[in-house]
Amino acid sequence: MEKPIKIAVDAMGGDNSPSKIIKGIKIHYQKSNNTFYNIFGDKKIIKPLISQSKIPNTCYEITHTENFIKDTDSPLSAAKKGKDTSMWLSIESLKNQNSDAIISAGNTGALFVIAKLNLKMIEKIDKPALSALWPNKNGMNIVLDLGANIECNEKNLVDFSLMGSALHKSLFENEDSKVALLNIGSEELKGNNIIKNTYQILNENKNSLYEFKGYIEGNQIMDGNVNVIVTDGFTGNIALKTAEGTANFITSELKNALNSTLLGKLSAILNIKNLKKFKNKLDPRLYNGAILLGLDKPVIKSHGSTDEIGFANSLRVCEKIIKSNLIDKIKKNII
């Protein structure tokens, strides 16, 4: 049997933790028989939960701590809480090479800062980027940066193209990575100087990892013609959240429309299988999780409000990233 991969799990972050974290581990464990879970958190609560889950105790280790970071902590106050928080200990387990990746459903800002304090940057990468999955007509996009860097220069955007493509290849190995720069519409106003210069650089420097497809506009993100979408953290965050708000708005309007008459209700029931299929395809748990790229170890952030299914999907992302040697892929291709 090949050597198991080791995932450091911060069990104390996000809603309904550690219960959903342990349930998520159970779901992941049932499909992956080759993962070792380094779990960090309150042993008194975690131990009974994991015993119920019937995961053999050769597959995990619990490191006890009662100190943990709250969602309301600022990154600075989180870092000051000291080295015995479940988040800090999880990240330290990577630093000490006891784990291959870390996952947390806790405070994003804190995770970002504590990861940067403990881990090294990949050589020649100036800024880490927060990336996430985003559905399109043909599959999934990788979009980055989603808020780690408000302002980005040409070098940062070129690095994001490379890191995003490496991540895309790690998660969807049979697909070709196609990079696009997010930009605005009208020809004459097309982008600021940083975007125009980045376009020139990407266009001139061919790369074995991805094909550069030029600019796309916001309404083309989900078209499926490209699958790695590069932008600065301010724009990316606004775009992702606007898409999320629009999706919520439309599905709630649809729900209201279908429920507004008896006939509507009846036919919605008849149609429930199709509507479920529709809902499943757009289920945010399918693409739960953000990946912090640029550090020399993989750091994965699960959405705080997701459930055990969403968390298990993020564990699967960790697994794929480790098995595909994402960090090496980035190192090998960096200019």
Add this chain to the structure above:
Amino acid sequence: MEKPIKIAVDAMGGDNSPSKIIKGIKIHYQKSNNTFYNIFGDKKIIKPLISQSKIPNTCYEITHTENFIKDTDSPLSAAKKGKDTSMWLSIESLKNQNSDAIISAGNTGALFVIAKLNLKMIEKIDKPALSALWPNKNGMNIVLDLGANIECNEKNLVDFSLMGSALHKSLFENEDSKVALLNIGSEELKGNNIIKNTYQILNENKNSLYEFKGYIEGNQIMDGNVNVIVTDGFTGNIALKTAEGTANFITSELKNALNSTLLGKLSAILNIKNLKKFKNKLDPRLYNGAILLGLDKPVIKSHGSTDEIGFANSLRVCEKIIKSNLIDKIKKNII
């Protein structure tokens, strides 16, 4: 009878023009008996269309020109096409006080440049902004800037708050205007310096036209808690187009889901009234049109791809803007 309002109509811009323009005028005319249409374009095509429409010839005048601006023209080449294009003549009709507002479904960049060449800015406003309607849970938002200015300073964003609120008041006179600045999520990374400074200025300078409600994130745009959303043109353009793309993606996925089985098809037919209601509420023709704010006359851009119903709705926007004295409202409140 009160003096009619006069709208300058560029009949040659957008898909299916001038046919849809004249049909749009007919729809608008049937609800508004007090509008005079100054129509600019090819008389040989327009005259028979408008004769069919049974609009009395006391309600319109056609100024003949065969020269018009194409969607593919750059703003510069559009401006160079000379003063006898239908777009230029329409705008000139405002300058010469023969019309109270201008509407075009043609080339946005060209409209922007030719309007700036011919019309004055409102005193103390540095940059014009492109604003549009955007549905929310309780009604409609005004969002600006949507692409006229890639980079904006504090003064620009403060001006946009005022101009957006004045437009909101003109279109929805019974509602209170509530301004928010579009920003990103995480506390510790909250916005760049320009946004933070604008927040301070808006928070300290109370205003009779609107209430300042602070920051909102992309996912809150459609919540209906605010109704005037202020951002720079790059971010606004990306947000609007991302919302558009998301809406298209979801409705096409829904269509596929409902049509994928016979039972699905049948129940979708049973449910057609509710689905229509859903579709109508989100019908982009309802909020068709962008308004260029900051010039001392109203300039309205209809979407190039809309139909006669969408165009008629934009004519209604022109009517409301003229009757509510939008420009005076802005002038009176500018700091």
